[in-house]
Amino acid sequence: MTGTPTERPRTGRELVARLAREELRPAWRVLAVAITCMVVVALTTGATAWLLDPAIKSIFLDRDPDMLILIPAAVIVVSMVKAVASYGQAMLMSSLGQRIVSNLQIRMFEAIMRADLAWLNANHSGRVVSSFVNDAIHVRDAASRIIAGLVKEALTVVVLAGVMFYQDWQLACIALFVLVPAVGMVKRLSRRTRKASQRTFEETGTLSTLVSEALTGMRIVRAYGQEAHETEKATASIERRLAHLVKAIRARTASTPFTEALTGIGIAAAIAYAGWKGQSGAMELNEFVSFIAAMMMAYQPVRALAGLQTQLQEGLAAAERLYAIIDLAPTIKDAPDASPLEAVQGQIRFDGVSFSYGGEGPPALAEVTLDIPAGTTAALVGPSGAGKSTVLNLVPRFYDATAGAVRIDGTDVRAATLASLRGAIALVAQEPFLFDDTIRANIAYGRPGASEAEIVQAARDAAAHDFIEGLPQGYDTRVGEAGLKLSGGQRQRIAIARAMLKNAPILLLDEATSALDTESERQVQAALRRLMRGRTTLVIAHRLSTVIDADRIFVLDGGRVAEQGTHAELLALDGLYARLYQTQLSDDTDTAGTPAPEEPRAAARG
Numbered sequence: 001m002t003g004t005p006t007e008r009p010r011t012g013r014e015l016v017a018r019l020a021r022e023e024l025r026p027a028w029r030v031l032a033v034a035i036t037c038m039v040v041v042a043l044t045t046g047a048t049a050w051l052l053d054p055a056i057k058s059i060f061l062d063r064d065p066d067m068l069i070l071i072p073a074a075v076i077v078v079s080m081v082k083a084v085a086s087y088g089q090a091m092l093m094s095s096l097g098q099r100i101v102s103n104l105q106i107r108m109f110e111a112i113m114r115a116d117l118a119w120l121n122a123n124h125s126g127r128v129v130s131s132f133v134n135d136a137i138h139v140r141d142a143a144s145r146i147i148a149g150l151v152k153e154a155l156t157v158v159v160l161a162g163v164m165f166y167q168d169w170q171l172a173c174i175a176l177f178v179l180v181p182a183v184g185m186v187k188r189l190s191r192r193t194r195k196a197s198q199r200t201f202e203e204t205g206t207l208s209t210l211v212s213e214a215l216t217g218m219r220i221v222r223a224y225g226q227e228a229h230e231t232e233k234a235t236a237s238i239e240r241r242l243a244h245l246v247k248a249i250r251a252r253t254a255s256t257p258f259t260e261a262l263t264g265i266g267i268a269a270a271i272a273y274a275g276w277k278g279q280s281g282a283m284e285l286n287e288f289v290s291f292i293a294a295m296m297m298a299y300q301p302v303r304a305l306a307g308l309q310t311q312l313q314e315g316l317a318a319a320e321r322l323y324a325i326i327d328l329a330p331t332i333k334d335a336p337d338a339s340p341l342e343a344v345q346g347q348i349r350f351d352g353v354s355f356s357y358g359g360e361g362p363p364a365l366a367e368v369t370l371d372i373p374a375g376t377t378a379a380l381v382g383p384s385g386a387g388k389s390t391v392l393n394l395v396p397r398f399y400d401a402t403a404g405a406v407r408i409d410g411t412d413v414r415a416a417t418l419a420s421l422r423g424a425i426a427l428v429a430q431e432p433f434l435f436d437d438t439i440r441a442n443i444a445y446g447r448p449g450a451s452e453a454e455i456v457q458a459a460r461d462a463a464a465h466d467f468i469e470g471l472p473q474g475y476d477t478r479v480g481e482a483g484l485k486l487s488g489g490q491r492q493r494i495a496i497a498r499a500m501l502k503n504a505p506i507l508l509l510d511e512a513t514s515a516l517d518t519e520s521e522r523q524v525q526a527a528l529r530r531l532m533r534g535r536t537t538l539v540i541a542h543r544l545s546t547v548i549d550a551d552r553i554f555v556l557d558g559g560r561v562a563e564q565g566t567h568a569e570l571l572a573l574d575g576l577y578a579r580l581y582q583t584q585l586s587d588d589t590d591t592a593g594t595p596a597p598e599e600p601r602a603a604a605r606g
């Protein structure tokens with residue numbers, strides 16, 4: 001993913017240090033108890049192996065009747081302690097792991113909320129979601145396994161090795177020496193695992209993107225009969241992901257037969273050497289059994305330790321991706337000396353504004369100067385790609401001008417706090433976005449905390465109250481994903497009600513181009529007129545009536561203001577606007593007088 005990180009750690013060591021500092025340190029109490037439990041597990045495992053020595057010696061060889069009670073009792077006590085400690089460790093580490101996931105996800109979400117629109121546009125939502133869901137889990141798994149590994153497994157190995165050395169140091173040396181080749185092998189395998197898991201992640205991102213597009217674009221997929229094509233694309237991605245997964249699994253599990261074989265060799269060597277010592281009377285049976293038990297018990301944690309390196313690599317790769325999101329440094333933010341806009345009148349000025357997306361290609365806007373007095377309506381018209389949406393984007397600082405300044409009541413928008421700037425603006429987009437929530441919640445989004453009476457009034461003003469009342473659950477009706485359970489006109493009126501409730505002095509309006517039937521169109525128009533009353537409105541106009549009624553019309557062409565004036569002045573100029581208008585008029589006559597919302601744009605495209 002692309003981004004502008006502030007202090008993203010580069011090396012594995014830096015990442016580990018950061019994970020320890022930011023994710024583990026806050027939970028050090030829980031961690032300390034969990035580690036104590038692990039130490040107890042390691043010690044009790046060692047004790048079990050050691051107990052076999054007195055068990056055999058005093059019960060079988062010395063035939064001591066007291067020991068027949070004492071040793072089983074000791075085994076039970078040790079096992080009970082181990083059971084409680086294992087439970088404590090597993091439970092604490094699991095809940096600590098989940099807490100780490102939640103904390104990381106909260107910070108990622110906050111970062112996404114702050115992120116520049118440019119970053120969000122550059123990174124497909126499917127990939128961001130995949131990172132959001134999967135990476136935190138990878139980090140959790142790696143962190144909990146590594147902590148458990150480093151503390152419990154490593155300590156268990158040390159304690160068991162202690163038992164082995166206590167019983168016979170030469171024999172212990174033989175048993176442990178066998179493990180040396182495993183270290184080199186594990187290192188080689190971990191490199192392979194890291195590569196495969198990085199590729200798996202990339203493919204998971206591609207797959208998430210495919211699934212999310214197939215779902216959001218399902219109507220187009222069906223309409224064009226592309227179900228098989230989409231399935232093919234998804235299958236190919238799933239197969240590629242599977243191949244990478246299998247590679248990672250192969251590398252990860254390749255250490256198993258290796259350590260298994262080494263275990264066999266180690267045991268065989270120990271039996272041969274111990275047997276030789278036993279036959280010559282230098283080693284007792286009880287020592288031998290205790291030694292072999294310790295050795296066999298030690299191999300399981302050794303195997304777990306062998307897998308740690310690969311888990312560490314996977315976890316670090318995930319942590320790097322996730323911190324890249326957490327560290328996103330938005331460029332659109334409050335300036336250090338920003339002050340809130342107060343008592344906004346709503347005058348909007350563009351002073352020689354130039355802008356280009358991503359700094360490449362021809363500028364989307366070039367030295368645009370607009371002056372929109374407070375309380376008036378300005379319409380933006382012009383061919384497709386002329387820069388109309390870009391003008392709208394610069395007012396609430398979705399992007400910042402590359403040159404020149406956008407001012408509200410004379411204040412550069414970059415000198416105002418974002419909260420006060422956006423608080424003074426209501427936005428009604430061409431495709432109104434509704435959340436999968438109730439109608440009430442969707443309207444109240446305009447002003448959280450608004451009373452029921454205010455919500456209903458906003459709905460009445462937006463000509464939405466009647467249809468809402470007609471729904472079986474009224475204001476409690478859920479609108480479905482992106483509001484798809486409502487008609488286009490209904491969605492627009494909810495969006496207008498939301499803007500009504502916000503009651504901001506500035507209204508940015510991108511008129512809908514989707515064809516509504518005459519009645520719906522009339523209702524939306526009436527609602528819009530009420531919404532625009534008394535506010536400064538900057539509207540991308542697709543409706544003839546909006547264009548004609550506007551106080552001022554700016555005709556954009558190729559990112560520049562080609563013409564400006566009132567409808568009458570621009571007609572008299574007989575330039576681009578007059579041509580756009582004539583084309584629209586003749587198209588309107590063709591469509592039997594029904595206002596054709598898309599016309600100015602469509603005419604311009606032609």
Ligand SMILES: Nc1ncnc2c1ncn2[C@@H]1O[C@H](COP(=O)(O)OP(=O)(O)OP(=O)(O)O)[C@@H](O)[C@H]1O
Nearest residue numbers: 121357364382383384385386387388389390391601
């Ligand atoms: N997110 C973006 N990234 C890169 N370039 C963009 C982006 N959005 C718009 N552009 C480019 O900026 C220019 C102006 O686009 P803009 O959307 O402002 O035009 P418009 O007049 O609103 O067009 P339309 O009427 O078709 O919506 C176009 O050349 C477009 O390709």
